[in-house]
Amino acid sequence: MPAAELPFTADEYERRLGLVRAAMAQAGLDALFVEDPANMAWLTGYDGWSFYVHQGLVVTPGHDPVWWGRRMDANGARRTSWLGEDSIRPYDDGYVQSDERHPMQHLAGLLSDLGLGRGCIGVEMENYYFSAKAYVTLRDSLPHADLQDATGLINWQRVQKSDQEIALMRKAARISEKIVTGAVARARPGLAKNELVAEIWRDALIGVDGVWGDYPAIVPMCPSGADASAPHLTWNGAPLEAGQCTFFELAGVCRRYHVPLCRTVWLGHPPDEVRRAEEALVEGLDAGIEAARAGNRAGDVARALGDMLKRAGIERAARCGYSIGLAYPPDWGERTVSLRPEDDTILRPGMTFHFMPGLWMDGWGLEMTESILIRPEGPAETFCNLPRKLFVKP
């Protein structure tokens, strides 16, 4: 009973599985246990908010991936993935959040059944959902297996997007434009922040022109004034105030594919310091996009931006972007390429980044960002089409 409405063709899933198996062979792995929900979805289509309990895929060279998870979620695997019934292997509810037993004990049994008890098995050591306890339990339950760190093995196969993926991201970008435009238009002194975010969520989910909006891996960020000096504060019930900036860090999402987009609004007249930062940021974005070409390196984008900011006297220590695509909470980045000087990854066509040079200063913040696509020739394409400027509402 494979799922009816997969976001991609069978060929596309076949292509992905081929890439992963080739990487596994190169790493000398007999199997790969995949707990990252984005990696699970990318390989099989599986989509559900079930990652708060242990679940995963067992990928081997010779068989379809095996979905392993909580019994009540097995129907979700049947409804959303292309896997057949013999690839769905649930565990009983008694393993869930118990002090007495751990789901990894069950997984160890499954791996042994699959003939992997003495195999070399890759696990995603640096992942939100493969806990320290999961690792230790699996290791102790499979004393003859060789657990290898395979963090990012799949993530790196996801870096260059297929045409089908880019098509979804273009749809997501229409939602991104809509929600940022709507947020800027609605911002006014006296409007409670939670009411503004309520309208952003509504816009995001309604979507555009028949493209329904999926949930973002990070909730809308839109801090104001001194809160905008901190990049990751969520909303409260305080009203927007005249004389303050508010930045919007949002993403349109289509079938779990994210296109983040940030803009900042100033209610009143921004001080000269802010105007100078705006100018430097616009020039830095231009320079970075110009440098974001196939054959250049990730670090080149960061350096191009940094040069423009330095000219304006702005020292910015944080990375200025990261690879994007399919994502689940808590992060919409792919955790592979970072746009920072030390990252020597060669840019290739189909790579997609959130070019994100946020400025979080004392008492204010300025975010103006672009999601970009590396093209075969020329500078990167921006997914969205929105003026690159500080939106001022006097």
Add this chain to the structure above:
Amino acid sequence: MPAAELPFTADEYERRLGLVRAAMAQAGLDALFVEDPANMAWLTGYDGWSFYVHQGLVVTPGHDPVWWGRRMDANGARRTSWLGEDSIRPYDDGYVQSDERHPMQHLAGLLSDLGLGRGCIGVEMENYYFSAKAYVTLRDSLPHADLQDATGLINWQRVQKSDQEIALMRKAARISEKIVTGAVARARPGLAKNELVAEIWRDALIGVDGVWGDYPAIVPMCPSGADASAPHLTWNGAPLEAGQCTFFELAGVCRRYHVPLCRTVWLGHPPDEVRRAEEALVEGLDAGIEAARAGNRAGDVARALGDMLKRAGIERAARCGYSIGLAYPPDWGERTVSLRPEDDTILRPGMTFHFMPGLWMDGWGLEMTESILIRPEGPAETFCNLPRKLFVKP
């Protein structure tokens, strides 16, 4: 520069820290490293969507907890927690999602600076945010320390809610009632699911009577028809159809405190099988609430429910509830007490649970749940006041 708008009084944070230090002493810990964002917020007020990078608190017997996290999030700690400047210890951005270095190397340095290099340090081994790699790196970077599993040490201190916490949950419950009522009222054949969820989000964030809505740790679940046989599928753009059930699994949230509430709507005339399940579920909820008294055990609630369901021929294997309160994605449960027959936890006044006997059957699902508060005397109080029935819209 401690935060201005903490959700709780200084006394309340003092009380919590006292509980944790006592539990640490009993466990023989010199320090506790806390990566769970709910535990961080519960102890210090810290609130931000920064848990997608490593961060945490170092709790020791003699000093204020130390916030440790990414440099760009230090301002967030200043804005939202009661900690003083000397308790905020950030790490540089180069540690973020890097193949070359890991934040735990930095944490090891901090722990050594604090004189804990040879100490007995508790870590939350079973936690979404303390990864396998984090554990291995910290262990290898502190070869003379003794890392002990302290999973749940803080969570168990959170189980009995204070009056201040219960007051927040009562506010959240008003939002829960509003959003479930609104969802049931809007449901009609032809309405696209994403549009329905858009209105639920909007209602949730706008809140009620001056209580602004915070984001839930789990997005709204409202699968229909055969999708309702799987508990954790999120929405899509398909229209609601006549003759189908749709369940709503939602939570109102006030300052990160959750009160989940589920109801189900049937568009058309439910079959007899569903009506019988409804009746059994209503009786089971009544019986469970009656059993949910101080002095009884968690398992008593599960057994009281199970008896009523069995009478109607329904065998239900999954747990039927869990402790609730302060939560961050991906789970709104506290991961301590589970309502299941084998859980012998003695119920005490102030404990709060989502009593959640969802039925996920072949081709349909029925969720009718209550968030409950254990009282000093008598059966539990339900936080919400909404008819316990299947909502039928012919």
